[in-house]
Amino acid sequence: MSGGNEEKTVRSLLVAVREGRAEDVPGLLKELGSAGRKAALPEVKALRTEVRGWDWERWHEQTKVQRALRVAGAGCHTGAAAAAAWIGGRDLFDWDRSTTDLLLDVLSDREPAWLGDVAQRLAERPAVAQDEYRLVHELVARSGCAVPTTDGYILGWTAEMTDGTLLERLRDDPQTPILVPRIFDMIETPDRLTWSGGPGSPTHWPTALKALADEGVLDRATLVDGCVARLLRGGRARDLRFPLTLLQLLGTDVEERRGRTAEWIGMAADAPSPVAAYAQEVLAGLAAEGWLSVQDLAEMTGPVLFRTEKKLVRAQLSLLAKELRRVPGAASELLPLVADAFGHADTGIQERALKLVGRHLAEVDERVREELAGAATALSPAHRRAAEELFGAAAGPDDDLPYEEILPPVPEPRRVAGPAETVAELIEDLVAVSKGRTDAPEEFERALDGLVRHAHRRREELIGAVEAAFADAFWMEKDPDGRNRDPFHHGTYGVDVVLAALMGRVRHERIHHALVHGRRVDSCAHLGMDRVVDARLWEAASLIGSERLPFLLAAPTWHTGAIEPSVLVERLRAYRDAGIEPAPVDLAQALLRVRKADPSAQDAAVAAAELGTRAGERLADWLTADASLAPAVRLLPRGDTEDRTKREGKWRLMDRLVLKIRERRAVREEFPPVLQWLGGAGAEVNHRCTHWIREEQHWPGVLPDDRETLATWLLRGLAVAVEWDQRGVTWGLTALAESDGPVGPATHLAVAIGLGCRHAEDRLTAVDALLVLAARGDLDAPRLGGTLAGLVGEGTVKPNRLADASRTAAATGAYATTWAVLAGALPDLLVAEEPVRGLGELLAVAADCVERCGATAEIPALDAVAERGGSSQLVVQARRLRKALRNLSASPDQATTQPAENRH
Template sequence: MAAPTGMTGAIEVGNGMTGDGVDGVTVSGMDVDGDVVAGADGARDAEGPGGATAVDVLLDAVRAGRAKEVPALLAPLDAAARRTALTRLKALRSEVRSWEWRRWDEASRIRRALHVAGAGCHPGAAAAATWLGGRDLLSWRREDGFLVLKVLEGRDAEWLADVAGRLAARPAVAESCYGLIHALVERSGCAVPATDGYVLGWTRSLTGKQLLERLRADPHTPVLVAHALAMPETPEPLAWSGGPDDPAHWPTALSVLVAEGVLDRARVVDLAVSRLLRGGRPRNLRCATELLRIVAPDAAERRERVADWVAMASDGPGPVAGYAQEVLAGLAAEGALSAGVLAEMTGGVLFRTEKKLVRSQLTLVGKALAREPGAAGELLPALAEAFGHEDTVIQERALKLVARHVGAVDAAVRSELAERAGLLSPVHREAAVALFGEVSDEGAGGPYEEILPPVPAPEPVAAPPSTVEELVEELLVKGLDRDAERFERALDGLVRLAHRDRAAVEEAVREAFPTGSWKYEHYFAHSTRDVRVVLAGLLGLVSESRIAKGRAAGRQRSDCFHEALTGVTDARLWEAADLVGTDALPFLLASPTLGSGQVEPLVLVERLREYRDAGVEPAPADFAQALLRVGRTGAPAARAAEEAAALRTAAGSRLAAWLGTAEPVDARVRFFRRDGGRTSDKYWLTDRIVVEVAEQRTVRKEFPAAFRWLGGELYATPRRCRHWITDRTHWTGVLPMDRETLAAAVLPSLANGMESDQEGATEPLTALAEADGPVGRAVALALALGLGFLDADDRLRAVDALLVLAARGDLDAGALGAELSWLVAEGSVKPNRLADALRTAAATGAYGTVWAVLSTVLPELLGAVRPVRGLGEVLAVAADCVERCGAVGEVAGLDAVASGRGASQFVVQARRLLGALRQGADQTSTETV
């Protein structure tokens, strides 16, 4: 159908729409791609070819996705016709929303045309802005902005300004529609809408070699720069631009504008300082820090903000604190920093963990005391904060500085310093006594007592939701999929309630969940999407063939251990999707009764009795998971075995036999080192890990396919997992009673996570420590790898697991130390990360436990052919542990290192450790608090 003739004329589009820095583009008789626009001159008929109205012609073009024709087709429509068209456009929009994904390309073309047509049909600014900002209609195409401007020709400036302001007020919309908003601002002459979204779009539009020129030419630069510097999340171009030589470096460009007077210097400094004081992630502070270094505050500005610099030095991130420390050092050198302020600053900085900042502060205080000895009374008490620093070298420097100036203080200050000297390491105690005559001993008060956390007792799991309303609320709770206990409760509640009243649950699910995409086969093609597959099965939205395939899955999911663990949970979910709401699944046998994931044996017997009385056979995957979760030790297990046999059912007999098996699943792990073995040439740990699952005929014969890897179906080969791991939540719940096998199964993902610096990969360690079952090499290796992670939170989980195992009496410190020794020696575990983790563990009061680990680690590392870089930090932790717990003994290779020359941390800490071991102390038995 030929489009009716359109109007002639020109439109001016602001430079925000061109995307290439041109001041304006005149479009006359052509569309944005240079094609002739239908209808240049002539009257527009209200009726099109074949008797179709102009509204029909417009809708035909929109439905065909011909967005370029829309402006000309809209032009002849009066207000009444546009209202009619708008009603039909809304109906078409609703229709397109319901289309399946296979019509995506067609829907995208129609949405483009809808975006333009709806903008021209809405009479009110608010409605037009809502339409233009619709998430389903938003377009990233620059030409679509031109088309919208065409249909908005003739609107008054106030209306255009209103639309611009409303679009700019919506962050996501403002960023993607920056060009359109900018053009509306230019046309209306209104004030620039300085919002986060608009500024994000503005900064993105200015990237490139012409950054400075574009900033200089834009009259809105002062307003928008001020907003950008004040934003909580710094725009990406400002945060990640290159160095000062890069033409796109924002701090450099802004400094030039400050020098030229385009930007007010005082305002820029104030904004940058304020941004640093608010803190945040380092990437959000980088631009403000670099800007202050280039636009250096003058002497007056630096002196006016002394309190700000002190706050940054004490509490700011490392780079910010370093900058503030430099500014304050300059003020101190100028004599513009009082002793009281320097003392306040010193107390804050010496409390920080960054050794570079602490050392610089000691130097700064030393210079200040040299210039003004009379300030010792104020500065030395602040300096004593370093007496409690973890680094004994820093303690020594602080003690020497105090010794140099202690003669200038009165008796009260001297007494205070002697009191604080009790924080010094024992290695410095003799020097402190020589200086003060007598020092307090904060560690005194009796023999050493090891402090370990209380043994965690598994808590009962709360009852599943008992009403449909509670169930829906539980399923909708944010984070459900990330909490294994709540996941199990919700799944059990869903099964129970659907069995009781299927129609009510179906109705509630349809109302609460957007199930439109569930009916398409691809939605569950690669994942169960947790409980959603069961909900879809309840509603009949998953085909029988797909459910059957999911239930039968097993071997294809056994290519790596994390897929095997996930496959167990998936098999249970597919089974539940098949049986939910039927008499074949009244409730779940495998639903945990304890927070550890365990099912109490007598409870499982009672559940099987209910199944027997109802004439129901257990679902295979559900029963298999219940067997893996049931407690197998102690009097309850023995009694449960007798009661299970008395049920006289096949399921009862299986449970009784299972409870009588000591280790129904068993796995062992081997690692090849780089310096030997058949795969020593491999770099990655995951290429050198071999997990062997012992053959168990019962598991391979009686369990569903997804479980048979636990019977030895997986071959003992290196398992380098190449899958993207997104969810570890349910892994530990698969084997809560078989800790060593569980550890062996998660080792490949742990090794991969440590080597590739993934965050969150140590999540299974917490539940692993609280699980039951034997402890062997796999558990020791899992702990060793966890202690070597880059992320501090990951290391903290490993520390927690270590302490829990120690409290339970399950930690083999020698085995853990043996694994750490070769992992550190070959470079897989970095010494500084290990030192940080073990220092954290020791600081809880577990000095003896940590020393038990390190006493096995150190001999191999000290005797390594190639010196291990960074070992000084590990020696420092070891020395601290020995000094506090009073351990005695010898460490092979320590004498040779301690007798070496030099004052490196490696040698100094070796001497300290050797002296502590030879000094010795009494030690009582471990106390659990």
Template sequence: MTRSVQTLTCLPPPAPEPTGSGGLRGGTGGAKGGAGVEELLAAVREGRAAAVPGLLEPLDAAAREAALTRLRALRAEVRAGKRATPPHLPDLIRSALYVAGAGCLPTAAAAASWLGARDLLIREEDGALALRALGDRGPEWAADLAGRLAGRRAVAENSYALLHGLVVRSGYTVPPTDGYVAAWTRHITDDRLVERLREDPQTPVLVAHALAMAEPPERPARALGRRPQRYWPTALRALVEEGVLDRARVLDVCVSRLLRGGPVRNLRLALEMVRLLEPDAEELRERIPDWVGIASDAPSLVAGYAQDVLTGLASAGALPVGALAEMTAGVLFRTEKKLVRAQLALVGKVLAEEPGAAGELLPAVTEAFGSEDTDVQERALKLVGRHLPSVDAEVRGGLAEAAGLLSPMHRRAAGELFGADLGQGAALPYEEILPPVPEAQRLAPPATTVEELVAQLVAGRLSEEPAAFERALDGLVRHAHRDRAAVVEAVREAFPRPRWEQEVHSSTHGTPGIHVVLAGLSGLLDPALVAFRRTRGPGSDLCLHRALSGVLDARLWEAAELVGTDALPFLLATPTWSTGAIDPRVLVERLREYRDAGVEPAPADLAQALLRVGRAGPSAGRAAGEAAALGTPAGRRLAARLRGEVAVGATVRFLPRDEDGTTKRWGLIDRTVVDLDGHPAVRAEFPPAFRWLGGAPEATPRRCDHRGEGRAQWAPVLPADRELLAACLLPALVQCAEGDARGATEPLTALVEADGPVGRAVSLALALGLGCVDADDRLRAVDGVLVLAARGELNARRLGTELAWLVAKGSVKPNRLADAARTAAATGAYHTVWTVLEAMLPEVLSSEKPVRGLGEVLAVAADCVERCGAGGVVAGLGALASGRGSSQLVVQAGRLLGALRQGVDQPPTETVRIDP
């Protein structure tokens, strides 16, 4: 195939900055040039980007330089929001500025800076117009600009027409970058994919880059759909068969990508390519070290393919024993039972044919002695026992030492096999290991300067970090009260393109976070909208998570109206502790400052402060007296809150799984009801957004049917009412246990560190968290259980009772619970985990039909009992253990029963805590 594009390893060095016209038309300009500049500027102000290239053509270098000065001034006006009407005009002006600047800038560096600016590029078609505007630039200049733009991913993805045009014009290949390759794959994918790839001279380089990307482009990674002619893997295989793509290079790139690992979704493209190319035996042998690494570390789907490849090589006698030993050690360290059992079978088959390899292979097999699955341990021990006569004394000693990793149920058999005592010697008291009790940290003071404040705002992630959000909000209010003009100016400079201003202005529901306060400070909000949002009560679709978010929403809109005025010198509700709680003495002092300044507290700000104030300990009692002595309504409300006269609370109940008269309720998600305790003072004194906390009938939250956003901000709303907060989290947690939702356990860390009693709602929240579909959610729930245990606040038996009910109803799957319990136990909390499971098992075992997956839970329970030495009787366990068959359920029931009988005479349990 003839290639018209020169292939270079890199672009030529940037051309020297011109001292004269910069490659533009010469001349000095004049009246005609001045008229042309005015015509160009008029088109840009009107947003007529399509007309710009034609208006640039007659302008000489001097005229373009003059136009550039005025274009920069116009760009500054658009960035400052001075050309905001009609609503669509700013975007049209930005498009025209994008094209005009490209044609006026003399150097590639300056043009790249202009064309790569975030505030200019709006549409992909603007790139084609910009290419027309650059019509008189030379090849090296075009190549220099293409290289600079390709290095910026966001720019390259949205500027393919411009970049490709520059590449064609220059005659050089642009260095492949993720952004450019992603844009290229989008552009080239259609029903003629094979033909277009074959015709494109960039294909070999860009395909190699696409296959190697950490996150492959969207089009090549798509599954085979209704249009097979657009399926990239088959198209690439065709090009390999034709010789357009080098087969060895494609295989190397794909195998290397599989070896680097990552989420399976990012590996499917490379895996499918390897499968379609069907490597022969020689090609597979050349990459044995890669396949071993993939089998050991890749996601299960990919590791399984690598294991099949290596198994085939072993069957053909083409896999060295050393490579098999390395593969075995890596695969047996994995947790997937299918892979582990297949590997043990492979080693057994090889040893049956080649007994002399036992000395090298059996030490690798002992990796399975530490498996969490006792069945795997048993298989590995039997394999070692069959081939033990083939090893020398040194290897035998190493195998005996590794047998100490076996579960107690297999140590006797291992002792008989190796002729050694593998026990633990004299029994010692078991030590329960729990994590350190987290200590609440004082929240850092707000920013001391406007510059520091703006840096916090620009850094972002405020919605995900409640402490940072509260500091930034309080700092914004304080500085705006001192010098509103200075803060407004600093905000405008920091946010040159305030698209959020338009969003806030046009919003009818939701809020863009702290930006609503910035918009209010800048005078960009409709007063009628602010008044409506600030005083809006609960809507007809209110759910618990919207109710929590609505509290923050009300605070923000209130601050947006009052920021920069004497009515809001600082915020009362800013936490003093990292948990979101406020020290009662600090709140009293804040109210005193308000009283002395003659300022009436803002309703939402005061309401949130009252919900956050800590009510435990002797300081709360003293603060109550000081608050009452202030002699203000706010002081009296604080005193009543501290004395427990104004309480908020909730109870949790579940409707039966049958018809309730109107709707069939099947899953727990449909049957969860949170009853809020009615309290007239809350309904009378709190703003509309808070009245649901008082049990107002019209404000009773309903079940949530959608995903909740802003979960990080939920817990700080109720840091002093742990049970109520837990009740509010339950609907979202049910979605994560019964459905496929994720992330609802994010507030659990704050929940267990909050104040207030631990009742049924907290236990249910943790129980649901342990049964979530997502492993990260389960891990956060495990952390919550262990922290509560370390604080001495965990009612382990109550948690077990709730788990029994949830497992029996099908809301919590036993396999997920087993994974969570195993993780918790592995930290050293075996006795705590056993106490939970001991309370759970009798009800679950009493089920008429065996609960699917319960064997995994029994395995964890047996491991806990074997390690902590607990004894006792579990109702229903003996009958199950005496049943026929060799299923995991029966085997693990027998194991647990035996461990409980042996644990009766064990030393007592002691508890230790890890130092922070």
């Protein structure tokens, strides 16, 4: 091709790319030689840079151009590494795979080795290898290179293969023997293998692989080794489901079972329940066949008996009973291990272990007998008499001291460190907050206040330091025409908007728009809480570096977000002396944060009134006004919602929460619009919204002196989480327990919901909140118990989760507190119209608490349940609780409750 024609073709190529005509690119590239492609490449790169900076409003045009760019760049690059980097670029990612055939077309004339190099490099990019598997696989096939075995490639392969002809496709694919063994090395099992239907489904991977092993397509021993290794490595239950199912289908012979005794013991000790149960079953089979030594049985017993799953513990005790009968002389080694079950939370297991020890006690010497008697002190009081009959007085309690409740020490508020004294220190704080190295609200507040102070005092020095430290920040980039971009169209991105405003990188119209249109909240309280945080940032951005904002009034002095009243008075005095009028949102946030419960509050109110400013008068009025802005909270019965709508086949908790904001005139008339909704005149607030809540970690700092109001706005997230089994939702309960302000129905409802969360870590956070509230004297145990009874009775909170949370609380030494809560819940649960499944487990925790703390109470309907026939868990534990209450009701020792510095 002549030079003129080649230049014309390059121009045509660039026009096609700029117009987003990706389908025309392969043909134009084929008309170009290597020189023409080399000449076009800089222009293609420049266009890519330009397109990256387009506003989101041009996203449709941007997507079309990026597809054409992807094809053009792949064809213009001559190096395999550069081509692979271009194709795998995140900004050029092909979500709908529309460029796959076009890419294969423009690369069709390349050497096989070059194609193989590109394929291997793309396979190492997880997103490309998985989501664009067909592209990578086709390059592998055309080049003849080795099959990639990266995780991304395997994920793409498994997704591609999973359909109604899975077995046939696996059988015909030469990659199958190479890729299947690699699956067992992956940290996470591919979803298609985990959720591939039951054994009868044509998409069930374990069934298909078993068939291929039977046919000899796959090596059975390799599969067995892979399954065992993956199960032993552990992990989430979902990731172990596939290797466990496959291993069960493949089966194991005697030699395979005997040769892996150590592996089975490890799984029984530490693996998730399904895997541990399988390993325990294998080991029980080895024991029955005489292949499991007493030493091996002892090695597995200790860890299994410490597991929380009662089914596994019972099965282990049964196995021990069989071996103690079968193997003479094993009692001395095994009975001390049986005694480990004396401290199990389930008293039925304790009883079983005690009986097993009693049957073989005569087979041990005095040393072992003394060891067993010492272990018996861990038994529940319900079994103490049986233990004393078996071992004598040595099995009794260590002392006869009165019961003493152990509660955590009352949390002491931590002072927030003052703002950075030097610009260098401030930059460190700002980088940590801006780049997400810390998400602690107090660090955010400290950095924001420091930024405002240094911008007021050392503006030029600070600007130079920010320019150097944030040179690569997204808000430092400019459009090709030299104008500032508008990166804050969707929000503030935290402290970044203030930094960008300091550097002159935020358009004035954007700040004005945010100040005007982001002020009022129409109906959504969750969006309202977010906008309070944003409003403070936009206000700071509008005033940064000016004489009107020397420092922040709302900078907290305590880690909870609270401000000492005397400190706020001095800040207002400094503003008065400087002749500065406080910024509206900053002052309003400071008022919401000031600690009314502080001993200095009344003196501060007097001092504030004497300042002679309107801000001082507002602070004085606020410190002496009604303590809470909390809305009235009602929880409608299941089957009834305020709007009479039914969603998703059941009455959801969030739909039955009715919140009415109380009128607060001072808030409605004197607070800025972004906060006026907190003082609305009895208006309903939409708490059922579906907004993405972005600033939840800052919510406690908005209302640190009014936890009942904060609890109200946390209820929706908790309600959704407990019904949809979400994780990590109880973070706000810690703030509720440590903040100030009265405690009422919203706080107790929030804690009750938290105690019923699915995930143990969330329930643990709720337990900690409960105990801290109790230690501070803020817990209304009967109210919490009644709230829990309602949630359990309607099915929102599952009894087994509440039992686990209650058991955890009691185990810290707070038996009396836990019993007080359960005593408030049991009366309604025992007479529920629909029997409460799992109530026996709650009764067991209650009985244990009563046996240990000596509490007394009358529980209506307990006698009726205890006198039923049968030996169900419910009846057995009802009898135990009744007996404990009757036996201990006459005890002269009264339970005492007090915080303790250390838990024992």
